[in-house]
Amino acid sequence: MEMIFDERLGDYVCKAGFIPWSxxxxxxxxDYTLTLMFADGSKRLFDFAPLLEHPCYSSLQSLEAFMRAQALHGTVDWGNDIDIAPEKLYEDSRILP
Known part of the structure; x- marks a missing residue:
C-alpha cells in the first residue's frame, strides 16, 4: 500500500487501484437530478427524486438544500453527514453523450 499526499485534502491518503465510480x-x-463526472471519464445523469422519500434524505426535499451538492471524497456530499454511495450513483445513472 502506498501513501500519497493529497493537496486538495491537505492530508495523506492510501493510494488504491483505479476506481471507476469515484x-x-x-x-x-x-429537477432533482445530478449530472456527474466519474473517474473513468464518463458523464452520467442520476435521478435523485425517488430517494427524497427516504428519511435520511428528507432534508434535501428543499431545492436550496439539494443544490448544495458537492463532490467530496469520491462521492456526492451535502454536509450534515448526508452523502450517497458512489457505486449507487454509477450503477443507477445513465450515460450522457
Whole structure:
C-alpha cells in the first residue's frame, strides 16, 4: 500500500487501484437530478427524486438544500453527514453523450 499526499485534502491518503465510480465532479439540477463526472471519464445523469422519500434524505426535499451538492471524497456530499454511495450513483445513472 502506498501513501500519497493529497493537496486538495491537505492530508495523506492510501493510494488504491483505479476506481471507476469515484465522483470527480457534480452539478445538481433543479429537477432533482445530478449530472456527474466519474473517474473513468464518463458523464452520467442520476435521478435523485425517488430517494427524497427516504428519511435520511428528507432534508434535501428543499431545492436550496439539494443544490448544495458537492463532490467530496469520491462521492456526492451535502454536509450534515448526508452523502450517497458512489457505486449507487454509477450503477443507477445513465450515460450522457
Amino acid at each position: 465522483v470527480r465532479a457534480v452539478e445538481p439540477n433543479e
